[in-house]
Amino acid sequence: MRKLLKTLEERFFFVLMAGSTAFLALLLLMIITIIVYKGLPSLTWEMVSQTPKGGYYFGREGGLLNAIIGSLYLASGAVALSLSISLPLALAMNVYFRNRKKLVNGIRFILDLLWGIPSIVYGAFGFTIMIYLGIRASLLAGIITVSIFILPIMVRAMDEVMKNVPLSLLESAFSLGSTRREVAFKVVTRQCFPGIITAVLLAFGRGIGDVAAVLFTTGYTDNIPTSLMDQTATLPLAVFFQLGSPIPEVQNRAYAAALILTVIILAISVATRLLSRKFHKTSIK
Numbered sequence: 001m002r003k004l005l006k007t008l009e010e011r012f013f014f015v016l017m018a019g020s021t022a023f024l025a026l027l028l029l030m031i032i033t034i035i036v037y038k039g040l041p042s043l044t045w046e047m048v049s050q051t052p053k054g055g056y057y058f059g060r061e062g063g064l065l066n067a068i069i070g071s072l073y074l075a076s077g078a079v080a081l082s083l084s085i086s087l088p089l090a091l092a093m094n095v096y097f098r099n100r101k102k103l104v105n106g107i108r109f110i111l112d113l114l115w116g117i118p119s120i121v122y123g124a125f126g127f128t129i130m131i132y133l134g135i136r137a138s139l140l141a142g143i144i145t146v147s148i149f150i151l152p153i154m155v156r157a158m159d160e161v162m163k164n165v166p167l168s169l170l171e172s173a174f175s176l177g178s179t180r181r182e183v184a185f186k187v188v189t190r191q192c193f194p195g196i197i198t199a200v201l202l203a204f205g206r207g208i209g210d211v212a213a214v215l216f217t218t219g220y221t222d223n224i225p226t227s228l229m230d231q232t233a234t235l236p237l238a239v240f241f242q243l244g245s246p247i248p249e250v251q252n253r254a255y256a257a258a259l260i261l262t263v264i265i266l267a268i269s270v271a272t273r274l275l276s277r278k279f280h281k282t283s284i285k
Contacts, residue, residue: 032262034255035255035258035259035262036259038252038255039252039254039255039256039257039258039259040256040259041252042249042252042253042255042256043256043259043260044063046061046062046063047063047064047253047256047260048063048064048065048068048260049063049065050062050063050065051063051064051065051066051222051223051224052064052066052222056222057241057242057245057250058247058250059247059249059250064233064235064238064253064257064260065224066221066222066223066224066233067233067234067235067237067238067257068235068260068264069224069225070139070218070224070225070232070233070234070235071208071234071235071236071261071264072208072264073139073225073232074139074142074143074146074207074208074214074218074232074234075146075204075207075208076204077139077143077147078142078143078144078146078147078149078150078203078207079147079150079154079200079203079204079207081143081144081147082147082148082150082151082154082203083154083200083203085147085151086151086154086155086158087158087189087196089107089155090155090158090159090162091162091184091185091188091189092184093107093108093159093162093163094159094162094163094165094188095170095180095183095184095188096180096184098170108159111152111155111156111159112152112156114151114152115152115153115156118212119149119210119212119213120212120213120215122145122146122148122149122212123145123212123213123214123215123216123217124216125145125148126141126142126144126145126148126213126216126217127216127217129144130216130217136219136229137216137217137218137219137231138217138218138219138228138229138230138232139218139227139228139229139230139231139232140228140229141217141218142213142217142218142232142234143228144217145213145214145217146207146210146213146214147207149206149207149210149213150203150206150207153199153202153203153206154199154200154202154203157195157198157199157202157203158192158195158196158199160195161192161195161196161198161199162188162192162195165188165191165192169187169191170183170187170188173187197272198272200272201268201269201272204268205265205268205269208234208235208236208261208264208265209236209261209265210236211234211236211237211239211240214234214236214237215237215240218231218232218233218234218237219231220232220233220237220241221233235257235258235260235261235264236261238254238257239254239255239257239258239261242254242257
């Protein structure tokens with residue numbers, strides 16, 4: 001009887017996991033299908049190679065090159081700024097403060113709280129800081145806001161990988177006379193490089209695809225930014241503004257912009273996975 005109950009329990013959870021996986025795969029397929037079905041007919045070379053011309057948002061000529069480049073500028077700058085803070089913090093938690101469990105657990109608790117805060121709150125916070133410092137909407141303001149938004153995501157993703165580094169590996173490095181800095185940047189970083197790349201990918205995807213965090217901070221312009229103080233258009237904002245148009249052609253262009261954004265994230269994801277796998281094989285050799 002006990003064996004039968006155990007078998008039924010295993011089958012129940014197997015069916016539950018298989019059903020959940022199938023549901024998520026179906027949901028992803030539906031999202032991609034809708035975006036491709038509505039956006040692909042409106043996607044042209046003109047749309048990805050030109051900036052908006054007069055009357056673009058009324059269905060006339062032009063494209064979204066300004067939003068594409070602006071999104072890449074914004075996400076790349078935010079990831080670079082956040083990485084310069086999150087990597088040392090993650091290394092400190094797992095090398096310098098590894099034996100101070102209460103401190104590390106406290107930092108993790110704070111990061112988890114920050115991770116759960118809605119992005120619109122970060123946007124409002126960034127807007128408040130802009131007003132206090134007298135900074136107008138610009139690429140710089142957007143980079144700072146998005147970097148704060150993705151910081152806890154990046155730190156916790158790195159932390160989850162680094163805390164699984166075997167203690168024996170660290171002890172072996174220390175026994176050979178290595179300093180904490182050498183262990184952190186030459187041993188742990190190399191050991192966890194694929195996980196660090198994954199964390200950067202996750203943060204980049206959240207940064208380039210979020211609209212609420214930049215709604216009040218980057219502004220919007222039809223021009224490609226040439227300095228950090230210029231206003232910047234992004235693909236999520238382009239989707240947001242165009243979907244609100246009563247003109248069907250402009251609404252279809254919003255789906256085309258969403259398709260461009262999806263392709264960018266997919267391309268970066270595939271490239272990062274390949275790079276991570278290649279480095280992992282090299283490190284094993």
